[in-house]
Amino acid sequence: MSHAAGAGGGSYERKQRMILTSLVIDFILWLPDIVAAVLSGSIVLFADALKCANEILATFFAYLTIRKMAKGGAGAYDYGMGKFETITSITTGGVMFISLALVFLAALYRIAMPAGIVHEGAYLGVVLMVIGVCMNTxxxxxxxxxxxxxxxxxxxxxxxxxxxxxxxxxxxxxxLLLTLALASYPWSLYIDPLASFIIAGFLLFSGYRVITSSLPDLLDKTLDEELQMVIVSHLAAFFDEYSALYGVRSRRSGTNIYIEIFLEFDGDRKMSEVQDTINRIRRSLEAQIPRSAVSVVPTDAPVQDGMHGDSFMPLPDT
Structure with missing residues (x-):
């Protein structure tokens, strides 16, 4: 099954190291972030600390997932463990929406009950945010x-x-810089909570994008039109090798792509000849579509839509 057997051990190890590094850095920066939020009384720092707690949780789940995938699922998961990746990315998006709600509520509270921030704690927050911007970038x-x-x-x-x-x-x-610089103005009390809405906007956009991009793969959505055209063009190149095309099923599992093609062959042909055609079609498509596993299934009847939970792409007879 060549390309779709899953990423190599080295690939998963690199991803695992990267996510573990992210998790450690996040946790190290989160602890003083809490201290700064408490000392300053800043609602935007408090919201940031809450947001970071949720993000650490999401990164921790991502780390557990990539560790499980690195161990592999031979014998238990015939189609690999790609859906674990998709579920984790959706969880990350969900955590962003939880953070969004927390930030939004905290900002509304501070607007209703405005209060100044303690400058010493805010200075610590400034230092931490400079480090945070650099590290997160x-x-x-x-x-x-x-x-x-x-x-x-x-x-x-x-x-x-x-x-x-x-x-x-x-x-x-x-x-924080604006609040400190404009502290002499009464309206500066609202800079802190209003800035929280900017954070909420980032979370809303990113959470929505992550979930909407991952959900189709989790639901076994068929491949996009560009890849469908690649499949059709390759089948056209083998027009004389089969009698009828009854359809194509395709889906993604993480980074892997699974394609099933249902073809009818001339009953008078030898099985060795049919198998040779199947092998050439499979090799041709797998070479054109990276990380794909192609199965050509000989059949003499149309395939039912939705069998085995896969997405089905009906195609006209060629």
Whole structure:
């Protein structure tokens, strides 16, 4: 099954190290973040600490998932463990929405009951946000490059998560600096809670994107039109090798793509000749579609839609 057997051990080890590094850095920065929020009385720092707690939880789940995937699922998961990645990315998006609700409620509370912040705690918050912007930007870029090299739903959700964290920390930093610089003005009390809505906006956008991009794969949505056209064009190249085309089923499992093609062959042909055609079709498609596993199924009847829970792409007879 060549390409779709799952990422190699080295691939999973790299992802595991990257996520573990992210988890450790997040936890180290989170503890002083709580201290700064308590000392300053800043609602935006408090919201940031709550958001970070949820994000640490999401990264921890991602780490557990990638560890399980690195051990493999031979004998228990015939189609690999790609859906674990998809479920984890959806969990990450869900955590973002939980953080969104917490930030939104905290901001509304501070607008209703405005209060100044303690400058000493705010100064600590400024230092932490500068470090946070730098570290999260670095993690964002590292996860992005790894996802470009070895795409997966899990790493895609991770780099989006750290991009959100980098912009979020920058917003908190600007908010604290403005609040400190404009402390002599009564309306400066509202800078802190209003900045929280910016964080909420980042969370809303990123959470929505992560969930909507992962959900179709979890529900076994068929491949996009571009890949469908690749399949059709390859089958057209073998037009004289089979009698009828009854359909194609396809789905994703993490980074892997599974394709089943149902063909009718001339009953007078030898099985060895049919198998040779099947092998050539399979090799041709797997070479064109990275990380794909192609199965050509000889049949003499149309395939029912929705069998085995897979997505079905009916095609006209060629």
């Amino acid at each position: 670095w993690l964002w870029r590292k996860n992005y490059r790894l996802n470009q090299k070895e795409p997966s739903p899990l790493m895609d959700s991770q780099w989006h998560l750290f991009r959100t964290k980098a912009f979020s920390d920058f917003s908190v930093l600007v908010s």
